[in-house]
Amino acid sequence: MAVQQVTVGADEADVRLDRWFRRHYPGLSHGALEKLLRTGQVRLDGRRARAAQRLRAGEILRLPPQMAMAVKPRPMRTTPDPARAAYLRELILFEDADVVAINKPAGLAVQGGTGIRESLDDWLPFLAREGGGRPKLVHRLDRETSGVLIIARTALAATKLTEAFRLHTAKKVYWALTLGVPKPLAGEMVHRLMKEGEQMVVRDHADAQRAETAYRVLDHAGRVAALVALAPKTGRTHQLRVQLAAMNCPILGDPVYAEPKAEAAAAFHESGAQKGMHLHALRLTVPHPRKGVIAVEAPVPKAFRQSLSALSLNGDTAARVEDEA
Structure with a gap:
């Protein structure tokens, strides 16, 4: 040797x-x-x-x-499954040599874990450039959250994008359909969050971490439901879901934090609202690893739009949603 x-x-x-x-x-x-x-x-x-x-x-x-x-990394697949590769291609919103942004569908886990047989992480080799290395995740979305997810194709991109999320120079805007209407109709949610068991909770505790989110109600149906634009300033686990629940306005379909309003959710579903969690990562703006800025928007899923229509909520009120939240 x-x-x-x-x-x-x-x-x-x-x-x-x-x-x-x-x-x-x-x-x-x-x-x-x-x-x-x-x-x-x-x-x-x-x-x-x-x-x-x-x-x-x-x-x-x-x-x-x-x-x-020394042990080398696991080899990349050289023959991607054609169906998986084609499906991923349909999800791409933006791509170049350094990064690729996709519209992650609700229900697709970003990484593996207990009870998860297949995840986006398993599919990353399908997004590699010819002769390039394995793409790398630089941020996460919850399994039931849909919308913009950006992936690094190079080591430089992984370093720069990770830093952007750490320093909060990456700006995110989400839409949520809530059970109840936040009051006031615009403002900032500030809580301290920590994990208890399998859930995140609001606690005034030394181990709790500060969570900040700017929000604006874009439309509401009386006092029972609202379309809310959210711009998180921190990135805590389940942050938006826990903060809205703490305001007594949990997200429709949230399998963990919306249980106290299960009856209201059932009534919405009878009125035509769709199943599943209604949280969508609408827009992501982040500095490009080499030059300029990447601004990507993911179309609102069909089921989400159907629920807005069923509740007579206007989903066209925030064409410039980054200025709304």
């Missing part, structure tokens, strides 16, 4: 060194990497390096001989 010399590509510029190893050698523990760095067996352009050091295009990464024995 011999020493390896790897040139850092442009698509991996600005990636932390430890994350580069995690992508290329997932079998190498963080402790083992730290030892290699501490003893100078891994070097950048001939110099010692740190785990948190960010790579630059063109740098030469020296890898010791034993890296040849």
Whole structure:
């Protein structure tokens, strides 16, 4: 076995060194990497390096001989299932060499877990460019939430997009159909959320995290239902669902937080409202990993529109919804 010399590509510029190893050698523990760095067996352009050091295009990464024995990532599928590949292509809203944005349907889990046989994560190889690596998720939507989801096709895009979501420079707008009407009709929801069992709850507790969401009621049916535009400023688990429930206006069809208004939901369904959770990620605006801005909007699902019609709610009132919430 011999020493390896790897040139850092442009698509991996600005990636932390430890994350580069995690992508290329997932079998190498963080402790083992730290030892290699501490003893100078891994070097950048001939110099010692740190785990948190960010790579630059063109740098030469020296890898010791034993890296040849490290566990490599799982290979990508080379023959995608034609039906899955065609279905994913239909969902694409925007794509280029670095990113792809899709209109995730309600019911499709983003990642695997208990009771989930297939997820979007399993399908990511179908979205890869020829000769490119496995695309990477950079944010999430709940299984029953529909709408815009952006995926990184390159290491550079993964780093830049992850940072955009972390720093909240990615701007999101959702539509929700609620059981009840938020009061006042516009404002900001501010709560502290924490997990209890399998649910998120509002608690004044040291472990609870601050959640902020701007909202505006776009239309309402008396006091019983509303179409609400939501612009989250933080990204807590189930944030929009918990905050609306805390205002006594849970989302229609929410399988976890709308139980107290089950009777009202049943009456809506008898009036023609559709089943399923009515939360849609309508628009996402995020800095492009290289230059400019990506602004993507996902059409409102047919079932959601049918429910709006059944409740005589106007779904055309927010053509510029980012200015409404």
